[in-house]
Amino acid sequence: MWRRVLHLHLVFLILLSSSLGVDRGNFKACHQSSFCKRCRAVEPDKSVYVLHLNTLKIEDSVMSAEIQNTQNLVKFKFELFSLSDATFRMKINELSPLKPRYEVEHVLVGEPQLERLEVKERAAEYIIVSSGNIKAKIYGTPFRVDFYHGDSLAVTANAKGLMKFEHIRIKPESKDDGSEQPDNQVNDDTASDPGAWEENFKSHHDSKPNGPTAVALDFTFAGAHYAYGIPLHADSFALKSTKNGDPYRLFNLDVFEYELNNPMALYGSIPMLVAHGPSITSGVFWLNAAETWVDIEGTHDQNVMSSIVNFVSGSVRTPEVNAHFMSESGIIDVFFMLGPEPKNVVQQYAKLTGTTPLPPYFAIGYHQSRWNYNDQDDVRNVDAKFDEYNLPMDVMWLDIEHTDNKKYFTWDSRRFSQPAEMINNLTAKGRKLVAIVDPHVKRDNSYFLHNDAENNDFYIKNKDGKIYEGWCWPGSSSYPDFFNPAVRDYYKTRYLLENYHGSTLDMHIWNDMNEPSVFNGPEVTIPKDVLHFGGWENRDVHNQYGFMYTIATYEGLMARSNGKFRPFILTRAFFAGSQRYTAMWTGDNTADWGHLKISIPMCLSVSVAGYPFCGADVGGFFNNPNSELITRWYQAGAFQPFFRSHSHIDTKRREPWLFDDATLHHIREALNKRYALLPYIYTLFFEHEISGLPVMWPLWLEFPSETAVFAVDDEYLLGDSLLVHPVTSPGATEVTVYHPGVSEIWYDVDTYQKFEGGKHTKIPVTIDKIPVYQRGGKIIPKKERIRRASTLTLNDPFTLYVALNQNKTASGRLYMDDGETFEYKKGAYLYLSLEFAGNKLTSRKIKKEGSFSTKSWLERVVIMGIESGIKSAVVESKGTGKITVNTIYDNNSNVLVVRKPSINMAEEWSILLQ
CATH class of the missing domain: 3.20.20.80 (Glycosidases)
Incomplete structure (x- = not known):
C-alpha cells in the first residue's frame, strides 16, 4: 500500500511541477558539476600537452604519435586518420590506462573509408600531411592541429590550449587527519577538487569509482560568423556566446515544460557542430556519449565589435568562432568535416552516421x-x-x-x-x-516482461551489482539494459x-x-554510477x-x-x-x-x-x-x-x-x-x-555567401524550392519576409505574386494566410485531390507547378514507389527529372534502372511567370502519341494552365507550348 501511496505522491509532484513550469533547481548548472568546473577553469594559451614529433609514425592512412602532459608526465596515444570525402578523424587515448576507457559503438555506419596520407613538409616544430585537397599541420609544442581545405584554414584543434585529459588513477589514500595523500602521478586540479572522487547533487550521491576522467578540447573555426547544431536545446538556431553564462549542455533528460532561450539539456544529444562563414563551412563531430558541455565564443555580434576595434587600431582580424567541448568520461574522438560548402559538411557527417531510410508514405x-x-x-x-x-x-x-x-x-x-x-x-x-x-x-510478479528480465539478468545494475529500481509511470520500475545484445x-x-x-x-x-x-532519480534520470553491459557506467x-x-x-x-x-x-x-x-x-x-x-x-x-x-x-x-x-x-x-x-x-x-x-x-x-x-x-x-x-x-545551406541569412531562424527552406515563413506572433497583421538570393524570383504559392530576392518585404497576413513562396526556376509536384488518408492517393493524378526564373527555365524532381515496402531498394521506384526550357516541359528518368508501375497521370500544369501568347500545348509520349490540349492564360497573374495532358507519369513525355 505504501508503494502505491508513494507512487501517487510522486506522480502528483511531477504533474504539479509541469503546471508550474520547469524547476531549474532539479537540473545542474556548470558550477554544480565538478568536471565542468575543472575543464572550464583551464587557462587559455597555457597548454601542458606536447606531441613528441620524434615518436611520429605514418602507416598508409594513419598517423600516430605520443602526447605527454608535461605537468604530471602521463602519456597519451595520438592518432590521425585520413578519411574519404574531405574528413579527418583524430583520436586521443591514454597510452597505458589502468583500465579501458569507453569508446562509443553503434553510431558510425561501419568503419569510415580511409584515404592515403602523404607527408608534405617536416620541420622541427611541425609536420604537414595531406590527403587529396585537405591537409593537417600538426604542431608539437604546444600540441595543436590546423586543418585546411585547399589553402584555406578551416578549423584548429587546441588553438586556445584548453585541452584536458584526466587519466584514470588510483584513489589517494586518506591520512590520519582525514586529508588525502596525493598520488605521485597527480599534479593537477583534481587533487584539490572535493568533487573529483565523489559528488552530491541535492539528495543524490555519485560514488565516482573511477575518479576524475574528464576530456576536453577546444576548436577554432577560421572565418566563421556563426555556429549551429549540438541539439537539442530550446534556443536560437545560431548558437549564442556562453561567455557570461552556462555552456550548452548535452545530457539526455526528461524536462517538463522546458524554458526557452537557454542552453539547458533536453531529451536528446547530438555532439555535431557546424560553423559557417561566407567563404568556408566546416564542422566537428565529438563522438562521446557522456555528459558534455560546450562553450561557444566569437559569435557574429562579437566579431562585428572586434572588427570595429581592430579597424580603429589599424589591425585586421578574420572573424572566427570558438567551441570548447568538455565531457565527463570516454576518450577524445573527433571528426573534422572540412566542407568547404555547407552542403558538403552535412553530407560528410551523413556519410559517417547514416541517413534516415525513406519513411512509409503515411508517416509524412x-x-x-x-x-x-x-x-x-x-x-x-x-x-x-x-x-x-x-x-x-x-x-x-x-x-x-x-x-x-x-x-x-x-x-x-x-x-x-x-x-x-x-x-x-x-x-x-x-x-x-x-x-x-x-x-x-513495472516490477510486478504477474508481468511477463518483468519476470523475463529478472530471470535472464536483463536489468541495469546498481554500483553494488543489484538490480536498479526507480520510479516512473507504473510506480516501482526497473530498466532493461539495451547495451546487452541479448x-x-x-x-x-x-x-x-x-x-x-x-x-x-x-x-x-x-x-x-x-x-x-x-x-x-538524480535530475529525473538514472544515476551515473549504475552499471551497463560490459561493466560500463551510465556515466560513460x-x-x-x-x-x-x-x-x-x-x-x-x-x-x-x-x-x-x-x-x-x-x-x-x-x-x-x-x-x-x-x-x-x-x-x-x-x-x-x-x-x-x-x-x-x-x-x-x-x-x-x-x-x-x-x-x-x-x-x-x-x-x-x-x-x-x-x-x-x-x-x-x-x-x-x-x-x-x-x-x-x-x-x-x-x-x-x-x-x-x-x-x-x-x-x-x-x-x-x-x-x-x-x-x-x-x-x-x-x-x-x-x-x-x-x-x-536553413537559408544559408542554399545561399552560403549571403550574410543576411546567417542568423535567420523564423523562416526556412523546405528542400531547395519552397520558402516558408510561419506566423508565430499573436494578432499579427503583417510579417517581414526575407526572400534570399539577389538574382532569385519568388512566387507566392497562393496568389502567384512575384518577389525579388535579396530583399525584406512586409507581407500582410490574415488569419488564413501562410506565407509560403515557390522559388523561380523550380518545379513542385502536388496531388490536389484530398482524401481521408494519404495511402488512398497512390494512383491519384498530379499537378505540376512550374515557377520560371529570369531565364524562363525551371527544373524539379519527383519520386514514386509503393509507399510502404523496401522494394524500392530493389529498383521498384520511379525517380524523374522535370525540366522546362524553350517553352518545353519534359519528364525523364533520373535512374534508368528504376521501374515502377503506376496509374497516376498528369492532370494539370500551372506555369508561373510566363509571357502571354501561348495558344496551345502539344503533348507527346509513347502512350498518347502526339496530341494538342487546351491552355488558359491569366493576364493578371501571368499564369498559364495546361489542362488535362492525361499522360501516365511512368512514361517519358514532353509538352511543347505554342
Whole structure:
C-alpha cells in the first residue's frame, strides 16, 4: 500500500511541477558539476600537452604519435586518420590506462573509408600531411592541429590550449587527519577538487569509482560568423556566446515544460557542430556519449565589435568562432568535416552516421494524438469525426493509458478489449495506429516482461551489482539494459505478432521516456554510477541509452514483417545515429507563442545535425491554445517534416471540430496544403536517404555567401524550392519576409505574386494566410485531390507547378514507389527529372534502372511567370502519341494552365507550348 501511496505522491509532484513550469533547481548548472568546473577553469594559451614529433609514425592512412602532459608526465596515444570525402578523424587515448576507457559503438555506419596520407613538409616544430585537397599541420609544442581545405584554414584543434585529459588513477589514500595523500602521478586540479572522487547533487550521491576522467578540447573555426547544431536545446538556431553564462549542455533528460532561450539539456544529444562563414563551412563531430558541455565564443555580434576595434587600431582580424567541448568520461574522438560548402559538411557527417531510410508514405501525413484516448470507442469516434468534417488524417495514437496498468506490450482488457479489430477498422480507411512502448518495466510478479528480465539478468545494475529500481509511470520500475545484445534480441521478439497480442502490421511504435526518465532519480534520470553491459557506467554511455532502445524496436518491427515493410518509430531521446531508425519531436512543449516560434530553430538544429524527421507537438503539449494559436500552429506544422497534434491528459480536448467553424476551416485548409505537398516532401525524404541533405534547410545551406541569412531562424527552406515563413506572433497583421538570393524570383504559392530576392518585404497576413513562396526556376509536384488518408492517393493524378526564373527555365524532381515496402531498394521506384526550357516541359528518368508501375497521370500544369501568347500545348509520349490540349492564360497573374495532358507519369513525355 505504501508503494502505491508513494507512487501517487510522486506522480502528483511531477504533474504539479509541469503546471508550474520547469524547476531549474532539479537540473545542474556548470558550477554544480565538478568536471565542468575543472575543464572550464583551464587557462587559455597555457597548454601542458606536447606531441613528441620524434615518436611520429605514418602507416598508409594513419598517423600516430605520443602526447605527454608535461605537468604530471602521463602519456597519451595520438592518432590521425585520413578519411574519404574531405574528413579527418583524430583520436586521443591514454597510452597505458589502468583500465579501458569507453569508446562509443553503434553510431558510425561501419568503419569510415580511409584515404592515403602523404607527408608534405617536416620541420622541427611541425609536420604537414595531406590527403587529396585537405591537409593537417600538426604542431608539437604546444600540441595543436590546423586543418585546411585547399589553402584555406578551416578549423584548429587546441588553438586556445584548453585541452584536458584526466587519466584514470588510483584513489589517494586518506591520512590520519582525514586529508588525502596525493598520488605521485597527480599534479593537477583534481587533487584539490572535493568533487573529483565523489559528488552530491541535492539528495543524490555519485560514488565516482573511477575518479576524475574528464576530456576536453577546444576548436577554432577560421572565418566563421556563426555556429549551429549540438541539439537539442530550446534556443536560437545560431548558437549564442556562453561567455557570461552556462555552456550548452548535452545530457539526455526528461524536462517538463522546458524554458526557452537557454542552453539547458533536453531529451536528446547530438555532439555535431557546424560553423559557417561566407567563404568556408566546416564542422566537428565529438563522438562521446557522456555528459558534455560546450562553450561557444566569437559569435557574429562579437566579431562585428572586434572588427570595429581592430579597424580603429589599424589591425585586421578574420572573424572566427570558438567551441570548447568538455565531457565527463570516454576518450577524445573527433571528426573534422572540412566542407568547404555547407552542403558538403552535412553530407560528410551523413556519410559517417547514416541517413534516415525513406519513411512509409503515411508517416509524412497528419498524426492525431493525445494523452490519452479513453477507449476503443473513443478512437472509433475520433476517426469517424475526421471523415464527417472532411479532414485528412493518417494515424491515430495511443499513450500509456491503453495498457494494462502501465505494463507495455499489453492492453487494458476493459477499455481496449479488441485492439486488432480497432486497428483493422482504421486500416480499412487507409489509416494506421501508433502505440507507446516505454523502457521502464513495472516490477510486478504477474508481468511477463518483468519476470523475463529478472530471470535472464536483463536489468541495469546498481554500483553494488543489484538490480536498479526507480520510479516512473507504473510506480516501482526497473530498466532493461539495451547495451546487452541479448536484451535487444529479446525485445526484438516481443514485437512479433504472435507475442504482441492485439497488434498488427499496421500498428507502429512510439518510444517515450527513454532518456531514461526516473521520477526519483538524480535530475529525473538514472544515476551515473549504475552499471551497463560490459561493466560500463551510465556515466560513460548515458546519451546512447534511448538510441540503443530504439535499435531494438526497429529490429523488432523489421522482424515481424520479415523485412518487408518500413517501420515507423517516434523517439524522444536520441543520439548521433538515431536518425537511421526513428523520427523525433521536440518534447513536452507548451501552448504559447514562444514554443510555437522555437519549434523552427529546434528542428533546424537537428536537421543540420543529420536528423531530418523532426516536428513539434501541434498546439503545445501543456495548457490550452486559443483559436488563433491553434490555427497558426497547424499552419506551421503543415510544413515541418513530422506533423502531429498531441496534448497532456489534463488539457481540454482539442480535435479540430471542437473549435469554432472559422478555426475548423483554417485547420482544414492547413491540412489540405500539407496533403497536396506530400509528393514533394516524399521526394525530399528519398533524396535525403541518398544524399544526406535535410528536408528542412536553413537559408544559408542554399545561399552560403549571403550574410543576411546567417542568423535567420523564423523562416526556412523546405528542400531547395519552397520558402516558408510561419506566423508565430499573436494578432499579427503583417510579417517581414526575407526572400534570399539577389538574382532569385519568388512566387507566392497562393496568389502567384512575384518577389525579388535579396530583399525584406512586409507581407500582410490574415488569419488564413501562410506565407509560403515557390522559388523561380523550380518545379513542385502536388496531388490536389484530398482524401481521408494519404495511402488512398497512390494512383491519384498530379499537378505540376512550374515557377520560371529570369531565364524562363525551371527544373524539379519527383519520386514514386509503393509507399510502404523496401522494394524500392530493389529498383521498384520511379525517380524523374522535370525540366522546362524553350517553352518545353519534359519528364525523364533520373535512374534508368528504376521501374515502377503506376496509374497516376498528369492532370494539370500551372506555369508561373510566363509571357502571354501561348495558344496551345502539344503533348507527346509513347502512350498518347502526339496530341494538342487546351491552355488558359491569366493576364493578371501571368499564369498559364495546361489542362488535362492525361499522360501516365511512368512514361517519358514532353509538352511543347505554342
